[in-house]
Amino acid sequence: MRKVTYREALREALREEMRRDPTVFLLGEDIGRYWGGAFKVTEGLAEEFGDERVRDTPISESAIVGAAVGAAITGMRPVAEIMFGDLTALAMDQIANQAAKIHYMFGGQVKVPLVVRTPFGAGVNIAAHHSQSLEAWFMHVPGLYVAAPSTPYDAKGLLKTAIRGYNPVFFCEHKLLYPIEGEVPEEEYLIPFGVADVKREGADVTVVATLYMVHKALNAAEELGGEGISVEVVDPRTLTPLDKQVIINSVKKTGRMVIVSEDCKTAGVSAEIAAVVAEEAIDYLDAPIKRVAEPDTPIPFSPPLEQYVIPDEKAIIKAVKEVV
Amino acid sequence: MALSLTKEKLVEMYRKMLEIRFFEEKVFELYAQNLVPGTIHLYAGEEAVAVGVCSNLRKDDYITSTHRGHGHCIAKGAELKRVMAEILGKKTGYCKGKGGSMHIADFSIGMLGATAVVGGGIPIAVGAGLSIKLRDTDQVVACFFGEGASNQGTFHESINMAALWKLPVIFVCENNLYAMGTRQSRAMAIENVADRAIAYGIPGEVVDGNDVLAVYEVAWKAVERARKGEGPTLIECKTYRHKGHSRIDPAKYRPKEEVEEWLAKDPIKRFKERLLQTNALVEAEIQQIEKEVSAEIEEAVKFAMESPYPTPEEALEDVYA
Numbered sequence: 001m002r003k004v005t006y007r008e009a010l011r012e013a014l015r016e017e018m019r020r021d022p023t024v025f026l027l028g029e030d031i032g033r034y035w036g037g038a039f040k041v042t043e044g045l046a047e048e049f050g051d052e053r054v055r056d057t058p059i060s061e062s063a064i065v066g067a068a069v070g071a072a073i074t075g076m077r078p079v080a081e082i083m084f085g086d087l088t089a090l091a092m093d094q095i096a097n098q099a100a101k102i103h104y105m106f107g108g109q110v111k112v113p114l115v116v117r118t119p120f121g122a123g124v125n126i127a128a129h130h131s132q133s134l135e136a137w138f139m140h141v142p143g144l145y146v147a148a149p150s151t152p153y154d155a156k157g158l159l160k161t162a163i164r165g166y167n168p169v170f171f172c173e174h175k176l177l178y179p180i181e182g183e184v185p186e187e188e189y190l191i192p193f194g195v196a197d198v199k200r201e202g203a204d205v206t207v208v209a210t211l212y213m214v215h216k217a218l219n220a221a222e223e224l225g226g227e228g229i230s231v232e233v234v235d236p237r238t239l240t241p242l243d244k245q246v247i248i249n250s251v252k253k254t255g256r257m258v259i260v261s262e263d264c265k266t267a268g269v270s271a272e273i274a275a276v277v278a279e280e281a282i283d284y285l286d287a288p289i290k291r292v293a294e295p296d297t298p299i300p301f302s303p304p305l306e307q308y309v310i311p312d313e314k315a316i317i318k319a320v321k322e323v324v
Numbered sequence: 325m326a327l328s329l330t331k332e333k334l335v336e337m338y339r340k341m342l343e344i345r346f347f348e349e350k351v352f353e354l355y356a357q358n359l360v361p362g363t364i365h366l367y368a369g370e371e372a373v374a375v376g377v378c379s380n381l382r383k384d385d386y387i388t389s390t391h392r393g394h395g396h397c398i399a400k401g402a403e404l405k406r407v408m409a410e411i412l413g414k415k416t417g418y419c420k421g422k423g424g425s426m427h428i429a430d431f432s433i434g435m436l437g438a439t440a441v442v443g444g445g446i447p448i449a450v451g452a453g454l455s456i457k458l459r460d461t462d463q464v465v466a467c468f469f470g471e472g473a474s475n476q477g478t479f480h481e482s483i484n485m486a487a488l489w490k491l492p493v494i495f496v497c498e499n500n501l502y503a504m505g506t507r508q509s510r511a512m513a514i515e516n517v518a519d520r521a522i523a524y525g526i527p528g529e530v531v532d533g534n535d536v537l538a539v540y541e542v543a544w545k546a547v548e549r550a551r552k553g554e555g556p557t558l559i560e561c562k563t564y565r566h567k568g569h570s571r572i573d574p575a576k577y578r579p580k581e582e583v584e585e586w587l588a589k590d591p592i593k594r595f596k597e598r599l600l601q602t603n604a605l606v607e608a609e610i611q612q613i614e615k616e617v618s619a620e621i622e623e624a625v626k627f628a629m630e631s632p633y634p635t636p637e638e639a640l641e642d643v644y645a
């Protein structure tokens with residue numbers, strides 16, 4: 001099968017949906033012909049679809065998402081890009097109080113079909129304002145869906161589903177994933193929300209990992225395989241809805257679970273997944289749940305400091321060995 | 325100009341501008357050698373703004389800064405070596421390597437910190453102004469931000485509040501025509517950011533941001549006004565960044581003629597010509613200053629390069645006070 005990058009897969013999803021549906025349009029800072037997006041996801045799209053549908057905005061995150069909400073409730077399907085995940089803080093009212101609540105609060109009268117895409121993640125030395133992983137903030141908002149694809153295949157299929165849906169979707173990407181290549185078929189496909197993917201089958205330990213951590217978990221699993229420990233890697237792909245069943249089924253099989261997520265540990269993605277298993281499958285566990293996550297600090301700038309806080313393969317291997 | 329400056333003051337201003345320029349050239353060079361982690365946003369070309377404004381400030385006055393903040397630090401009197409060390413991620417940097425290029429602060433000289441969230445520093449300047457008022461001192465705050473930032477809600481909310489409460493804040497818009505690849509005319513429907521002042525009932529001034537004496541004079545008036553308790557001013561300095569937005573940006577979105585036109589208006593070159601023309605300084609003195617500044621920069625680089633990195637565990641320190 002042909003291989004494309006995560007970045008190209010996202011771009012293909014945007015392009016195909018824009019061709020299919022004239023109500024789909026993009027807005028964001030420097031996403032148009034002069035820059036093509038800070039991470040070049042939208043490069044070339046303004047040339048094909050014009051500046052009206054690939055709309056550069058002023059630096060106004062709150063109004064970017066707010067305008068997407070207004071357009072979504074009046075017949076359009078906007079896809080907003082927020083240049084860095086940290087900056088979604090500026091748009092939080094429009095995401096959490098407006099987009100996520102409109103359908104419910106107004107008694108189901110109107111749907112809010114919009115997508116907010118943004119990259120999270122540390123690892124490129126750009127410090128505390130450009131490196132966070134804030135997925136859990138959005139999991140805490142009923143009415144929002146939260147996608148978090150780790151591969152080009154998942155990125156494309158989930159983004160197409162997000163654009164075609166009828167709910168606001170917070171679409172998490174990761175800076176280090178953009179250049180990663182993976183198999184993506186030529187023919188069209190969609191990936192439903194709420195369906196986890198077993199990225200590697202194994203028998204001894206379940207490792208649930210998200211976004212870039214999926215790749216580190218797979219590396220760790222490979223290494224552990226060499227030592228005779230068989231690791232199953234489960235990628236939820238969407239955090240809301242969360243596919244509890246696939247996770248629980250895996251835990252039933254292995255009896256052990258390690259959760260790997262790049263966000264801060266306290267009240268993070270890993271906390272929710274651990275709680276689900278503790279609540280619904282504790283009897284199947286033969287060892288305590290282990291979590292590998294960022295310690296509860298802002299992301300520091302200096303390389304040795306930053307490397308210290310980002311979860312790595314070594315930490316995953318250590319956690320797995322602690323439970324087997 | 326209405327203000328007459330002493331030779332000493334003029335020399336100090338010229339020296340500061342050179343310090344910024346040579347410092348940024350050095351950072352660029354180190355970056356090319358892979359010695360600077362992350363990204364950098366250089367201030368080269370905009371020196372007249374930071375120096376023109378900060379030359380009016382006392383040590384106990386405050387400034388807030390941006391992602392393009394090296395020049396603000398230097399103009400306010402930060403130590404070159406500790407700025408350089410921070411940019412290289414060293415333990416001896418102003419923020420122990422936790423902040424880096426986009427997050428330098430030196431509270432001992434009233435430099436309240438650079439934020440990498442565009443527009444994030446503007447309300448903080450208002451808060452510092454409010455604190456000055458509540459503590460009843462005669463300090464002032466200079467708040468630096470780009471024209472791109474002036475499209476954030478924080479800009480509008482902050483100026484309204486500062487105007488309402490007559491706070492001693494000087495809002496300094498560094499209009500370098502582009503916010504990343506977005507030309508000003510594609511992000512706002514007006515020509516002058518300063519025109520927005522009228523909406524909040526404060527004075528708005530447009531000034532040639534590549535003329536340090538012009539900036540100095542406009543800022544002088546604004547500082548006087550602020551110190552007297554008469555409230556904030558919005559100053560828009562028209563300027564240009566010499567390089568791309570950040571290290572990876574070749575800035576292809578800028579027409580060549582435009583770049584050439586602005587390079588010809590280099591603020592340091594202009595100031596130097598003026599100093600020579602008015603006999604404020606002679607060529608030999610200029611050369612002497614250049615030599616001294618070069619040596620200072622070399623020393624700063626040496627200090628930064630020889631400084632240790634923080635130990636990894638230090639990542640866990642400073643989360644709470």
Ligand SMILES: Cc1ncc(C[n+]2csc(CCOP(=O)(O)OP(=O)(O)O)c2C)c(N)n1
Pocket residue numbers: 029059061083087090391392440441442443469470471472473474498500502503504569
């Ligand atoms: C809130 C926010 N939005 C977007 C960005 C990404 N970004 C960094 S600098 C920049 C352009 C800023 O332009 P301007 O305020 O004019 O300052 P300049 O870079 O021109 O000095 C952008 C969009 C950011 N860091 N913060």
